[in-house]
Amino acid sequence: MASRSTQILEAAARLVARRGVRGLRVEELAAEAGVSTGLIYYHFKDRTGILRQTLVFINDRAARYTQDLALDAAPLDPHEELEQALLLELQDTPEVRENSSAWGELRASAVFEPVLREDLARATLVWVQEIASLLGKIHPTASPAVLATAAERLTALVEGLSMRWLSGGLTTDHARTLVTDAVATELLRLAGARNS
Secondary structure, eight states: OOOHHHHHHHHHHHHHHHHOSTTOOHHHHHHHHTSOHHHHHHHHSSHHHHHHHHHHHHHHHHHHHHHHHHHHSOOOOHHHHHHHHHHGGGOOSHHHHHHHHHHHHHHHHTTTOGGGHHHHHHHHHHHHHHHHHHHHHHOTTSOHHHHHHHHHHHHHHHHHHHHHHHTTSSOHHHHHHHHHHHHHHHHHHHHHHHHO
């Protein structure tokens, strides 16, 4: 059974995904989680604390579903590992859809709620570094700056495609094809930079 704080964070992720950050009300969160508002304030202090911990929760959940699938798969070569790390963000499952929606809502709300910017920047940096590391397995002689730039482009693309996918502007298959094509393009670019 999930702890009370996990139960609250699961409910917060659902509400943020459905209604956005501005629609998150502590009373509704309490009802969604099946707890009292006092318990929410006990665990999270205030609305900002809830939002910050919801961001951590969805990042941890994304790491779990990507890691769990990777553990179930046969060993991958570095190129396949890179593609999989990005494509797992475009799985047509309720958990991934909810996570991606909540992430997009938190990202958009940071425009108006500066308190989230630092946390989002930190979480994004971790993701960019993970992708840069995977790129470095394929092109170990590329400079860290070049790898980080390529990783920045790929992660930004996945975020943008995710929003189009979630809103019905792209099919899952088409979004995944675009990611695969972008990975191939970045790898060619890195190979060209190495040879020049």
